[in-house]
Structure formats: C-alpha cells, structure tokens
Amino acid sequence: MEPYPRTWAEINFPAMAHNFRVIRNHIGPTPKIGLVCKADAYGHGLVPVGRFAARNGADWLCVASVQEGVALRDSGLDCPIMVMSPTLPVEAGQAIFYNLDVFVESSAAIHHYQATAASQDRIARLHLKVDTGLHRFGCSPDQIPALTREIQSHPNLLLAGVAQHFLNSSSNPERTKAQLNTFHQSLENLELPPLTLIHTANSAATALYPESRHSLIRVGMHAYGIDPDNLYQNQLIPVMRWFTRITSLRKVAPGETVSYNGTWKAKTPSTIATLGVGYGDGYPRALSNKSEVFLQGQTVPQVGLVCMDQIMIDVTNVPDPQIGDTVELLGENIRVPTLARAAETNSHEIVTRLMTRVNRRYVY
Ligand SMILES: Cc1ncc(COP(=O)(O)O)c(C=O)c1O
Incomplete structure (x- = not known):
C-alpha cells in the first residue's frame, strides 16, 4: 500500500539548510539568524522544522504565541526562542517558566513581567517592540529611552532586544527607509547593554537593505525557499x-x-x-x-x-x-x-x- 495515498507534503530539509547557507552568505558572519516558524512553521510543521533549523543554520526561533514556544520547548529544544506577537497578562508566567523571550510595548507590560518574574524568582527576557509605522504593536519611537531605562531598572528583567517590523519592505523603498530612519534616529545617543539585540529585518529587508540587518534578522519565507520577487536570483530552493x-x-x-x-x-x-x-x-x-x-x-x-x-x-x-x-x-x-x-x-x-x-x- 502507498503510504501517502491521497495528498501529502514533502518537507525537504536539505533545501532548508541550503537556503540558510545562501542567506548566511549574503549577510556575512555577524548577524544572528532567527527563523520565523510561527503558524506551524509556515505550514511546514513547527516541531520538526524547529528541531532541524536549530541545528542547521538558525540561531533563534521566532514564534507568534507562547503556546508555539511551549510546543518547541516541550519537544526538547533549549535554543533561544522569541514570541513576537503581544502576550496577554495571563501568559506571562508560562512565558517566563519556559524561558521564552517576549515583546513588550508599555510600562504596564513591563511591570507585569517584573512582578511575575519576581514571583518565580526568575529573570524575564524582554524585547522592546517599537512601532515605526505598521501600527499593529509597539511603543512610539520617542518612548524608547524611557521604556528601555525602565526595563533595565527592574531586578528581574533583562533588556534582551529592541525591535521593529516593516510594513512593505519588498516593494516600497521610501516607506522602508523612512521606518529605518525613524528607528535609527530614536536609538541615537541611547546607551544599551552590549548584548542587547537590535532586530528589524524580515526576508525582503534582509535581502535588500544591509543597514536593516543589525545583530539579528528574522527570516521566514526566504528560509522556506519562497522568493516572490526573486531577490536571490533563483538560488533558493522550495522546502x-x-x-x-x-x-x-x-x-x-x-x-x-x-x-x-x-x-x-x-x-x-x-x-x-x-x-x-x-x-x-x-x-x-x-x-x-x-x-x-x-x-x-x-x-x-x-x-x-x-x-x-x-x-x-x-x-x-x-x-x-x-x-x-x-x-x-x-x-x-x-x-x-x-x-x-x-x-x-x-x-x-x-x-x-x-x-x-x-x-x-x-x-x-
Ligand atoms: C514580526 C515579524 N518578523 C519577521 C517576519 C518574517 O517575515 P518574512 O516571512 O517575510 O520573512 C514576520 C512574518 O510575518 C513577522 O511578523
């Protein structure tokens, strides 16, 4: 009997390893690579993809929910994992317990993470999300100094990163550059701990704008070999x-x-x-x-x-x-x-x- 009689999807991991090499080659040795593996790893299968990627090219795994992060941890993964969408107050305890980095945008969230982390006697790792124009999630750029200071002032919090997200990096250079400028200007004169990650780039921005790569890129679709604008000149292989x-x-x-x-x-x-x-x-x-x-x-x-x-x-x-x-x-x-x-x-x-x-x- 055929094992897959009706319909099946083949997930080709050597292709994914190849795509990581192409991306690494393009960005050079410095930025860390975060694989965006939310939504069941773009339909490819969260846990198998997370396990493969963490050993074959991804330094970080980026998910949308605490639930997805927990699924990765429960599969035995101990690599860095960030939850990129807003977390609800009820999820804070689980996020900290499972050692998941989370994104925050407000004093209220920072206070809640401090209180929850203190109650567990643990450190919560926070990334300040900055809204430079997508208007979905994030503090306004002028709040960065106060909120980063606030995170650093709490004993149970670590300022793990400062991040933003583009609204159309594949086909709108003006908006993309404007978002980057806003972000860069608000970071000027700001003293951040040396290990704080700065991350802004999705797949298209990574390919097109070297100045967007900073210390970490968050790539989804190019890692899966999907390249609608052929930014890698047919080098990527569909996974x-x-x-x-x-x-x-x-x-x-x-x-x-x-x-x-x-x-x-x-x-x-x-x-x-x-x-x-x-x-x-x-x-x-x-x-x-x-x-x-x-x-x-x-x-x-x-x-x-x-x-x-x-x-x-x-x-x-x-x-x-x-x-x-x-x-x-x-x-x-x-x-x-x-x-x-x-x-x-x-x-x-x-x-x-x-x-x-x-x-x-x-x-x-
Ligand atoms: C915050 C964030 N960063 C990065 C990505 C990765 O985007 P892409 O698949 O275009 O690389 C996404 C995807 O939607 C995202 O929401």
Whole structure:
C-alpha cells in the first residue's frame, strides 16, 4: 500500500539548510539568524522544522504565541526562542517558566513581567517592540529611552532586544527607509547593554537593505525557499512540495460542465481527472479555474470549482493518465508565489493554510 495515498507534503530539509547557507552568505558572519516558524512553521510543521533549523543554520526561533514556544520547548529544544506577537497578562508566567523571550510595548507590560518574574524568582527576557509605522504593536519611537531605562531598572528583567517590523519592505523603498530612519534616529545617543539585540529585518529587508540587518534578522519565507520577487536570483530552493493523486477519470462531451455550479464548460471532447485534494486540505477555493498542476512533465489546468475534498483537471493533452498518478500541486514546477498571485493573496497564506490532514513527510 502507498503510504501517502491521497495528498501529502514533502518537507525537504536539505533545501532548508541550503537556503540558510545562501542567506548566511549574503549577510556575512555577524548577524544572528532567527527563523520565523510561527503558524506551524509556515505550514511546514513547527516541531520538526524547529528541531532541524536549530541545528542547521538558525540561531533563534521566532514564534507568534507562547503556546508555539511551549510546543518547541516541550519537544526538547533549549535554543533561544522569541514570541513576537503581544502576550496577554495571563501568559506571562508560562512565558517566563519556559524561558521564552517576549515583546513588550508599555510600562504596564513591563511591570507585569517584573512582578511575575519576581514571583518565580526568575529573570524575564524582554524585547522592546517599537512601532515605526505598521501600527499593529509597539511603543512610539520617542518612548524608547524611557521604556528601555525602565526595563533595565527592574531586578528581574533583562533588556534582551529592541525591535521593529516593516510594513512593505519588498516593494516600497521610501516607506522602508523612512521606518529605518525613524528607528535609527530614536536609538541615537541611547546607551544599551552590549548584548542587547537590535532586530528589524524580515526576508525582503534582509535581502535588500544591509543597514536593516543589525545583530539579528528574522527570516521566514526566504528560509522556506519562497522568493516572490526573486531577490536571490533563483538560488533558493522550495522546502515544501505538495502532491496528490488522480483518483478518478472520465470523458466529457463538448458543452458539458465540470464541478459545482457548472463554471467550466468543455469546448471539445475532454478527459477530466479528479484529484484527491480540495479546500478542506488548504487548496484555496479562490483558485477555481485559475491554477495549474504538474503531471507527467507538463502543466495541466485546473477546471471547475475547487470542492472540499477534490479538484478536477483537464488532462485531454496528457498521453496516458492513470488512476494513482502523482500530481504536483506545489514545488519546483508550481511555485508558491504563482498560486498566490492566481488566488489574489500572498505566499504566506498559501502555505500556512495547509491543513493537518495533509500528511507531512520529512526528508532529511
Ligand atoms: C514580526 C515579524 N518578523 C519577521 C517576519 C518574517 O517575515 P518574512 O516571512 O517575510 O520573512 C514576520 C512574518 O510575518 C513577522 O511578523
């Protein structure tokens, strides 16, 4: 029996190690590399990815929630982990207990972490998050001196970092440079402890703006080999390959339609293959009649509405399609950014929406 009959994603760890080497080569030896592995490591699998990355190129793991950090710690990882989104007061105790670095933006949060850390007789490691324009999370730049001083004044707190996040570093140089300038100006004349990390750069900023790299970069998508703007000139290798199989085949006469609501109509006698994947696996319904898959060395159009568990493709021009044939949904031939453009979303959403019923197969 085939171990992965319906749909599965292959996670290619040598590709990830390669991508870390490409990024390291680009940034030089100094900045630490933080792998952003929130949202189940962009759909690649939080714990397996975290374990591999921590031993093969990532100095830090960056998650969005305390829960994700705890899952990494419970898997046995003792590497540095930062929680980048706001934590709620009720999460502070767990964050400190599990030795997770957290981001804070206010005096109230600083006080709460001091009190919680003191009650555990531990040190809480805080990164001051600065809002330079995204307006999602962070103190205003002019609060940096007071809040960094405040963190340093508490016996149970350590100022582990000062951070900001870009709003559009891949395609808006003016806004990106303005954010960086704001950040740099507010750090001028500020005396920070020598080990305090300064970090601002996501994947695109890391690739494009050397001055954004500071002591740590936080890269997600480039580490997974997703490079929508080809900033690394085809050097990155996709880590995820997503497959399904042909589960049914039929002839359709001209004028007949395929799938719900009959949105696709055959113009000529056509052969339609049904595949074992649908929006219930994370294949976006928005791709209906808009995407292609890869079968027997050629791209083949997807036709009709994407169903919950199945999609249909037009295999009229494929020589001998068979039930059980493997079909690539994502990988070297069908790239994540291509699907993202067709679905009118971003690459992040395409990979993070892969459901648990898509078995992950890890290749080391
Ligand atoms: C705070 C923060 N830093 C870094 C990243 C990494 O972004 P990218 O995947 O573009 O590298 C993200 C991702 O959304 C983020 O939210």
